[in-house]
Amino acid sequence: MELFLDTASVDEVRHGAETGLISGVTTNPTLAAKAGRDYNDVLKEICSIIKGPVSAETVSLDAEGMVKEGVAFSKIAKNIVVKVPMTVEGMRACQRLTKKGIKVNVTLVFSANQALLAAKSGAFMVSPFVGRLDDIGKIGMEVVREIKQVYDNYKFTTQILVASVRNPIHVLDAAKIGADIATVPYSVFEQLFKHTLTDAGIKKFLEDWEKVPKKK
Helix, strand or coil: CEEEEECCCHHHHHHHHHCCCEEEEECCHHHHHHCCCCHHHHHHHHHHHCCCCEEEECCCCCHHHHHHHHHHHHCCCCCEEEEEECCHHHHHHHHHHHHCCCCEEEEEECCHHHHHHHHHCCCCEEEEEHHHHHHCCCCHHHHHHHHHHHHHHHCCCCEEEEECCCCHHHHHHHHHHCCCEEEECHHHHHHHCCCHHHHHHHHHHHHHHHHCCCCC
16 A cells, blocks of 8 residues: 655655655645645645655636646646546546546545546546544545445546545554555654554663673
8 A cells, every 4th residue: 555645745745755655645725825835836846756646636616627727737747636526526527637638536535436436537546535534423444445345346447545544543444445545644654653662672672782791
């Protein structure tokens, strides 16, 4: 399973890329606003660091506007993937962008039926939001499991990108189900490295090393 960073912080993208473990980035205008940056400038910088897919989100509600924005985004860099929402207009835009050779990430997906429509519309990726489903008392990962089954049944090539990831357990569950990608906040990415026994083991090793006689 590939790991993406869900961020508009160029510094976080750079630090993630330095580990050699980050394959792509998902971002949106909201994240850029929080970072106090122009969205297009952020996308250009991220695409200069990450060579894998970088998702850029449209803000129009109609297909015509989404397509216009998507075409503009695609000119920023070759690895841009255009994010459109799971709506009727979004699926119209997805089909039109796909025909133009522009990859599409269908976002705000909360059911396997929605994911089915996205795949049939030619989506390159589909983004089920597991954390938001958990927030309303549903089991977000159950939807990911259902999407995986549907896609396997019909050999859809649309990639499952697990989004709205809140903790390392979400990442593990996504990997166990067989999702293609999990996009995570940088804080969650950092948590993946950590375990109390690892820290204790390093501490013990260093303490023992200090006791080893050293040549003078």
